[in-house]
Amino acid sequence: MSESDPLDPALAARRRDTVLGAIRRNLGRDAAPPAPEFPMPPAHPRLAVPEEDLVERWRKRWEARGGTSALVPTKAAAVEHLVAWCREHDLPAPTHAARPLLELPWPADWHLDPGPAGIDTQSAVSLAFAGIAEVGTLAFLSGPESPVTHLFVPDNHFILLDAATIVRHFEDLWQRLRHHLAPAGGDWRERLPRTLNFVAGPSRTGDVEQTIQLGAHGPRRVHVVIFQENR
Amino acid sequence: MQIRTREFIPRATFALHDPNLQRALAKAADGFIGKRAKAIAEVPEFEALREAARVRKDEILSELDLWLERYEAQVRAVGGQVHWARDAEDARAIIRALCARAGAKTVAKGKSMVSEEIGLNEALAADGLEVIETDLGEYIVQLAKEPPSHIIAPAVHKTKEQVAELFAEHHGTTPEPTVSGLVTEARQQLRRAFFRADVGITGANFLIAETGASVIVTNEGNGDLTQTLARVHIVTAGIEKVVPALEDATLFLRLLARSATGQDSETYTTYSMGPRRAGDPDGPQEYHVVLVDNGRSRMLGGPWREMLRCIRCGACMNHCPVYGAIGGHAYGWVYPGPMGSVLTPLFVGLDTAYDLPNACTLNGRCGEVCPVKIPLPELIREVRHAQQRDGLHPPAEQRVKALWRRVAERPALYHGLERLAVRLLATLGYKGRIRRLPGLSGWTDARDLPAPTGRTFLELWHAKGHDE
Numbered sequence A: 001m002s003e004s005d006p007l008d009p010a011l012a013a014r015r016r017d018t019v020l021g022a023i024r025r026n027l028g029r030d031a032a033p034p035a036p037e038f039p040m041p042p043a044h045p046r047l048a049v050p051e052e053d054l055v056e057r058w059r060k061r062w063e064a065r066g067g068t069s070a071l072v073p074t075k076a077a078a079v080e081h082l083v084a085w086c087r088e089h090d091l092p093a094p095t096h097a098a099r100p101l102l103e104l105p106w107p108a109d110w111h112l113d114p115g116p117a118g119i120d121t122q123s124a125v126s127l128a129f130a131g132i133a134e135v136g137t138l139a140f141l142s143g144p145e146s147p148v149t150h151l152f153v154p155d156n157h158f159i160l161l162d163a164a165t166i167v168r169h170f171e172d173l174w175q176r177l178r179h180h181l182a183p184a185g186g187d188w189r190e191r192l193p194r195t196l197n198f199v200a201g202p203s204r205t206g207d208v209e210q211t212i213q214l215g216a217h218g219p220r221r222v223h224v225v226i227f228q229e230n231r
Numbered sequence B: 001m002q003i004r005t006r007e008f009i010p011r012a013t014f015a016l017h018d019p020n021l022q023r024a025l026a027k028a029a030d031g032f033i034g035k036r037a038k039a040i041a042e043v044p045e046f047e048a049l050r051e052a053a054r055v056r057k058d059e060i061l062s063e064l065d066l067w068l069e070r071y072e073a074q075v076r077a078v079g080g081q082v083h084w085a086r087d088a089e090d091a092r093a094i095i096r097a098l099c100a101r102a103g104a105k106t107v108a109k110g111k112s113m114v115s116e117e118i119g120l121n122e123a124l125a126a127d128g129l130e131v132i133e134t135d136l137g138e139y140i141v142q143l144a145k146e147p148p149s150h151i152i153a154p155a156v157h158k159t160k161e162q163v164a165e166l167f168a169e170h171h172g173t174t175p176e177p178t179v180s181g182l183v184t185e186a187r188q189q190l191r192r193a194f195f196r197a198d199v200g201i202t203g204a205n206f207l208i209a210e211t212g213a214s215v216i217v218t219n220e221g222n223g224d225l226t227q228t229l230a231r232v233h234i235v236t237a238g239i240e241k242v243v244p245a246l247e248d249a250t251l252f253l254r255l256l257a258r259s260a261t262g263q264d265s266e267t268y269t270t271y272s273m274g275p276r277r278a279g280d281p282d283g284p285q286e287y288h289v290v291l292v293d294n295g296r297s298r299m300l301g302g303p304w305r306e307m308l309r310c311i312r313c314g315a316c317m318n319h320c321p322v323y324g325a326i327g328g329h330a331y332g333w334v335y336p337g338p339m340g341s342v343l344t345p346l347f348v349g350l351d352t353a354y355d356l357p358n359a360c361t362l363n364g365r366c367g368e369v370c371p372v373k374i375p376l377p378e379l380i381r382e383v384r385h386a387q388q389r390d391g392l393h394p395p396a397e398q399r400v401k402a403l404w405r406r407v408a409e410r411p412a413l414y415h416g417l418e419r420l421a422v423r424l425l426a427t428l429g430y431k432g433r434i435r436r437l438p439g440l441s442g443w444t445d446a447r448d449l450p451a452p453t454g455r456t457f458l459e460l461w462h463a464k465g466h467d468e
């Protein structure tokens, strides 16, 4: 590669040295300090979440932003509920679903594809990794079993959430994530998914005359079915 | 983005006479201020969060080199690449080369202030690329060929009729001029752009050293479609965006949404850590981060370091009476309002952006609301000092100040003149108000001045029997 190639490695190294050198000079030191190990997760102030019932708290916050939710006893009941919900609201049956959900007792005429959503995908079903009661949001980890396009492309998004996975604070989620990625110890950072997505309701915009409108680019309707069988 | 900071006064004057803009600004100020106040009232811990954020960010900045190196190593570990850009030119060259290497024709963009700072759109368009802003507000101002007027609400100055006209002109459709009709129209148009794009460019609200993540926050979901559907995801970020751990991102995010839009959380918060993994059904094949210095490292060394705590929430401008009167365009570059009055002169030059800090009334509201406790009024004053040191203040102003100083250094003269002035002003008053002052109509056209009683404060003080 020639020197004038902006991606030339030698040039890239020089740029890096210049920037880091400028930072060090302005911080008043000559070389990098010895790299310490990561400190234990820093403990910052949290917001009080006094509610005993995290499911209630989660739903209240979630619904305040325009999402809808239902509470059912089992995963099988969640399927029944979704079928009824689609019929009641005249919504198209989902065409895409996360792979772990395919084994559920869906109606025979629902053909669920675990692949990525395409430009015409109207409706998909996902499984949340966790709920966070603090603000009423959901966490998703991307992976072979959970396409990210399902979260953003369809008009209608249905989500199954296990009540037992609702945590109080984000800090609790981070602990859970570290453990989930390396259950037997070892470096959890070697197992990171491509994305960690938080979804807190329907897509919205206030960009035209500061009037809130749902369904800007992502789903217009997001319905969460919380099942409690593991509680 | 073209620098038009020298046109501050004509642009401000123009803005003051634009009725649509004035209506939008009034509505925006009420909306943003009210929503933020409500969100914060629900959180008794808000002050503790602000203080923790200030302390934490200062800690990070004092070891910025270290955290950037750790961040870079972790991005590599998850399969991404980090590119260092010394200035805007470097950043543009790197991104243009990445697009060329990918054989890109279409580039979708999520909201990124750094990309405006480095003038990216113009550079990519000059290479013949189709560049599409996907944040609805950014998209509208892109069609209108205007810069954003607010960092959170870029098209705040446009009415729905104006938006409908723009869409009709560019899409060849006749969308219903209602908010929902226009949003639906944009959704359909932009959806095709997301699926067509070869490269997706987003900004980053934070970079996390521990995980190598870039974090973006949106309400529309455009940043996610941008990065998920393109083959190549490029992140542009200032070097000050790095934080050590996931818990740190949480600290700043708790402040960001509440300060920016008055929500406890924006709709989507996304942590992106490298390209598509083996077996992943979707996501980009390449992941690049362009770390932009462009003057930031220099800010670390001086009184400006505190400005690098800024998380771009927009609260300072929402609470600024000057911004509330003239909007964002008057500021003439990427960063408007109080944060811009500090940042813009540092980026483009103390003289080029001369008027920005000098339009400030030093009322102090910006500093009171800033979630990371940046002492904006002090920094604005500091910029003025720097301008004074460089001899940039107009000669007339310098002469007046020199005169005032000579008087103020002589108490007898000062008090004598003061006694004279209050007596003179008292005669100009009518029912306790002064309606007009010769030579100062700029002030008195818009407001009355309370007339003094005819005695100075010291005279009244002594009359009450107090000692000298």
Ligand code: SF4
Residues within 6 Å of the ligand: B309, B310, B311, B312, B313, B314, B315, B316, B317, B339, B366, B369, B370, B371, B372, B373, B374, B376
């Ligand atoms: S200076 Fe403070 S208030 Fe203004 S945008 Fe930055 S963080 Fe927000």
